[in-house]
Amino acid sequence: MKLTFNIDYLTAYGEALVLNIISGEATAKAERHPMETLDGRSWTCSLSRTVKPATYIDYYYSVERRGSEARREWDAMPHRLEFANSRSACHVMYDKWIDMPYDALLYSSAFTECVARRKRELSAVADFGKMIRLKVRAPQLRAGQRLALAGSGPYLGNWLKPAGLRMAEHTPNEWVVSLDASKIDRPFMEFKFVIAGNDNDNIIMWEDGANRTVTLPDMKAGDVVTYELLQAEFGISLWRGAGTVVPVFALRSGGSYGVGDFGDLKAMVRWAASTAQHALQVLPVNDTTATHTWRDSYPYSAISTYALHPQYTDLRQLAPLKDAKRREHYERLRQELNALPQVDYERVNAAKTGYLRELFAQEWQAVSRRVTYKRFFEANRQWLVPYAAFCHYRDKHGTPDFSRWTGHERPDDGELKAMANPQTKLYKEVAFWYYVQYNLDMQMREVHELARDMKVILKGDIPIGVSHTSVETWTQPRYFNLDGQAGAPPDAFSANGQNWGFPTYNWNEMMADGCLWWTQRLGKMAEYFDAYRIDHILGFFRIWEIPADAVHGLLGQFVPALGMTREEIAAYGLQADTGRLTKPYITDSVIEALFGERADEVRSTYVCPLDDGYAMRPEYDTQRKVEAAFGEKPSEADTRLRDGLYALISNVLFVADRTDANKLHPRIAAQTDMAYAALSDRDKTAFNRLYDDYFYRRHNQFWYNEAMRKLPLLGRATRMLMCAEDLGMVPECVPWVMNRLNILSLEIQTMPKESGTRFAHLSHYPYLSVCTMSTHDTPTMRAWWDEDHERAQDYFTTMLHHDGTAPHPMPGWLAKDIVERQLMSPSALCILTLQDWLATDEKLRLADAGAERINIPANPHHYWRYRMHLDIEDMAQDQQFNASLRALIDGSGRRQEG
Numbered sequence: 088m089k090l091t092f093n094i095d096y097l098t099a100y101g102e103a104l105v106l107n108i109i110s111g112e113a114t115a116k117a118e119r120h121p122m123e124t125l126d127g128r129s130w131t132c133s134l135s136r137t138v139k140p141a142t143y144i145d146y147y148y149s150v151e152r153r154g155s156e157a158r159r160e161w162d163a164m165p166h167r168l169e170f171a172n173s174r175s176a177c178h179v180m181y182d183k184w185i186d187m188p189y190d191a192l193l194y195s196s197a198f199t200e201c202v203a204r205r206k207r208e209l210s211a212v213a214d215f216g217k218m219i220r221l222k223v224r225a226p227q228l229r230a231g232q233r234l235a236l237a238g239s240g241p242y243l244g245n246w247l248k249p250a251g252l253r254m255a256e257h258t259p260n261e262w263v264v265s266l267d268a269s270k271i272d273r274p275f276m277e278f279k280f281v282i283a284g285n286d287n288d289n290i291i292m293w294e295d296g297a298n299r300t301v302t303l304p305d306m307k308a309g310d311v312v313t314y315e316l317l318q319a320e321f322g323i324s325l326w327r328g329a330g331t332v333v334p335v336f337a338l339r340s341g342g343s344y345g346v347g348d349f350g351d352l353k354a355m356v357r358w359a360a361s362t363a364q365h366a367l368q369v370l371p372v373n374d375t376t377a378t379h380t381w382r383d384s385y386p387y388s389a390i391s392t393y394a395l396h397p398q399y400t401d402l403r404q405l406a407p408l409k410d411a412k413r414r415e416h417y418e419r420l421r422q423e424l425n426a427l428p429q430v431d432y433e434r435v436n437a438a439k440t441g442y443l444r445e446l447f448a449q450e451w452q453a454v455s456r457r458v459t460y461k462r463f464f465e466a467n468r469q470w471l472v473p474y475a476a477f478c479h480y481r482d483k484h485g486t487p488d489f490s491r492w493t494g495h496e497r498p499d500d501g502e503l504k505a506m507a508n509p510q511t512k513l514y515k516e517v518a519f520w521y522y523v524q525y526n527l528d529m530q531m532r533e534v535h536e537l538a539r540d541m542k543v544i545l546k547g548d549i550p551i552g553v554s555h556t557s558v559e560t561w562t563q564p565r566y567f568n569l570d571g572q573a574g575a576p577p578d579a580f581s582a583n584g585q586n587w588g589f590p591t592y593n594w595n596e597m598m599a600d601g602c603l604w605w606t607q608r609l610g611k612m613a614e615y616f617d618a619y620r621i622d623h624i625l626g627f628f629r630i631w632e633i634p635a636d637a638v639h640g641l642l643g644q645f646v647p648a649l650g651m652t653r654e655e656i657a658a659y660g661l662q663a664d665t666g667r668l669t670k671p672y673i674t675d676s677v678i679e680a681l682f683g684e685r686a687d688e689v690r691s692t693y694v695c696p697l698d699d700g701y702a703m704r705p706e707y708d709t710q711r712k713v714e715a716a717f718g719e720k721p722s723e724a725d726t727r728l729r730d731g732l733y734a735l736i737s738n739v740l741f742v743a744d745r746t747d748a749n750k751l752h753p754r755i756a757a758q759t760d761m762a763y764a765a766l767s768d769r770d771k772t773a774f775n776r777l778y779d780d781y782f783y784r785r786h787n788q789f790w791y792n793e794a795m796r797k798l799p800l801l802g803r804a805t806r807m808l809m810c811a812e813d814l815g816m817v818p819e820c821v822p823w824v825m826n827r828l829n830i831l832s833l834e835i836q837t838m839p840k841e842s843g844t845r846f847a848h849l850s851h852y853p854y855l856s857v858c859t860m861s862t863h864d865t866p867t868m869r870a871w872w873d874e875d876h877e878r879a880q881d882y883f884t885t886m887l888h889h890d891g892t893a894p895h896p897m898p899g900w901l902a903k904d905i906v907e908r909q910l911m912s913p914s915a916l917c918i919l920t921l922q923d924w925l926a927t928d929e930k931l932r933l934a935d936a937g938a939e940r941i942n943i944p945a946n947p948h949h950y951w952r953y954r955m956h957l958d959i960e961d962m963a964q965d966q967q968f969n970a971s972l973r974a975l976i977d978g979s980g981r982r983q984e985g
Contacts, residue, residue, distance in 0.1 A: 089176065092146075092182065095128055095130070098150065108146045109146060117146075143170065147166060161188070164185070164224075164258060164260070169209055169263070171211070171213055174214060176309035178313065181313065183315050190226050195808035196805075196807055198226075202365055210257055219268045220266070221263065221314055225261075225318065226318075227323045231285050235283045235290075239277045249289065262280075276300065280299075327913075327916070327981045330359065330543075331364060333921040333955075334953070338955060339957070343425055344402060344425060345421070345427060346399075346424075346435045353537055366544040368548070369548065373393070377481070377487040383436075384952060387622065388553075388587075390481075390554050390557045391470070392470075392557075392558075393558075394470070400443065405450075413445060430954050443522075443523055451519075455509070464521060471524060475506060479517045479520070497561075535616065545618070548620045550622045551626040567592060572588055574643060576643065583641055591630050591646060602801065606803075617807055620810045628821060629647060634745075642739075644742055644745065650751060652749060656741075659777040660773035669740075671736055672738050677735070682728065689731075693707045693732055741754060753777060753778045757778070786820075802830075811830050813825065830855070831856055831916065834853075846882055853914075856915065864942050869896065872896070903971070903975070910976065928965075941953045
């Protein structure tokens, strides 16, 4: 069969178009076919190919310059060519170049497989002697709707056919119809697209604008001509949905085990659907078990980017223990743990792990023979075996620090191979972890499928980092800079910056294989979710890297970044000695100001004199040394002393570049420290100018290019809806990238992105955004309201436009007013914390608003243990509360039925 591809695309001198054919197999490598042109605009390519009816190929176009790909079409939804005519001998395609559309989110699996889920099928094989095929994209359609064609002439129904000619949705949002060219009145056909009900013959809506026309070509027997048309346009408002965010560990039901589990998550999906919500967002669900202590409660420090946390196993879905006494023992323990107001991480995980080990001994022989288990193992063995090995050695050696696993500091390929062989002793020693992950995988998949059936978008969370001691850093250390710590510069969450303790990424290694580490990670996540939040998307532009010997984030620097030479610094007019300004500025006045009555103790114990001041003694010259000297639980007075020593060490104006000692970076927030205060007015002016240029202008194009190397690869990896946490010190280039890639931003009214404003204006939010009032890192809406009465009064007057004095504590009517306004925003998604939804009902919400806080970012050792104060069953049965939520969502126009 002869295939001829045609496309109009104006190229520049030296550019050429390439046709890239993807076979029906998703894993197949694209076939590259150079195209030809006579005028640099009209491109064509002809091929001969043996094909079978009812099959297809997918393809996309790209532009090459000097033998390298300069750009390509949006390949999330490639062109599709179906071989739908059993008598065809020649296919001719007239295509249009496809850039990422403004409504790209409607092509994500969040819509095509969930909110607007429809049955798709290849178009039926036709037996026309001459065939015209029309293809058009119509992403606006909801579930239960279909596209049809109505037009002039008897064959097209003379505009009168009740539901037009039925079209087939052969790929998500793209519809196709095959027409018998011999029955179409020549020389052209005139038509429009219409939306029709899937189960009736009624036309719901006609396409906007003038009638479409297609001039028919001369055709001979066996010809198939396909026209790809511009997107159908209908007067349908942009889709907007509402949802809830809640950590899985925070869920509570009558039957859970002291912590939320995947069974409880099912119940939350049902509740969300019953209240007209279209989204349910969770925090990370990966395994964080490193020390078997409460410190493992931090959900953003995973020991595996694939394995799910064993605590989320719903024991109710597993076989019961046959031993009645053990069963009764665990039931008593379950009731005791489930009655606690917060999660007791250590007891809960010890109890559930003990139960699972006993059940493993009872059930493993049967489970290991299941076809579903064998399929799971083969599909996941690449990460599953190293994960099981890591857990095995972690417990055997009593530490997650693999540098202390004598003989196993690096993975042993022979041992890993043995751990994958059911006939070996090592397999039997690690099989427990296979069993646990198999159960978790089955349960999480069921949650995902239920969410899709109920048209609730399940949204996951991808942490920017992994634990310093994790499966990935053990098995793939080349991808990480293990001598650094990732964090964030000072922001609204923490005046000293945040130190997450994660290793930073070696992006040169990651980019060498096309970000395979990230794309595989996302591919696994897509098995459970249809949307995801990229935690700290700024890390893909640059990460805040803190030296290994620092505790706070103030001594960090952006990586990658354009360090400044001493000549550049001098050119700004800074006359002070830059070599001196990289060392802590310590004088008697500084010591007196920081330590008061303990100043003499500091002078005699922690510093040594210099000609022009003091230097830290070698045994205390880093924050980690100071931390070790004071131990884990210093007294309140010693804590103040320790923190003062931290401040002495970070009292510098510049930090040295991590890779080039000849370059410097201005220290973040240096203007708040005494090293800056000691400068002359002239040097202060010079430093301020240098500082502003460095942090707000110098890197914009550089960081834009960095992000555009990485984020498009992530976008292509799956069809999940990509959302971002883009808070903090946001460079100007971040919205450039997010707008280009259609990544949804995060908008919080109390953290405006417009400089010089105290509160964001909801009407200014972009459509491609997620709107919320609080997050797991902030106080809840009620707690924020009572933190600062002056601020609350300003919000009450300027944002809510109420007269009089703002009431405290926040009454339910006021919470409902704020929630209603959030829902009315233009954002595609308004996802509120469960606590903020509950705040609207005074009889249902928790009395103590402070007890609803999930995390305090300024505390790196925060215990993540918040739990709902009421059972999901009770909340779901509260008709007044749920009716109120439905009314709020209805009134905002966010209750689309898909």
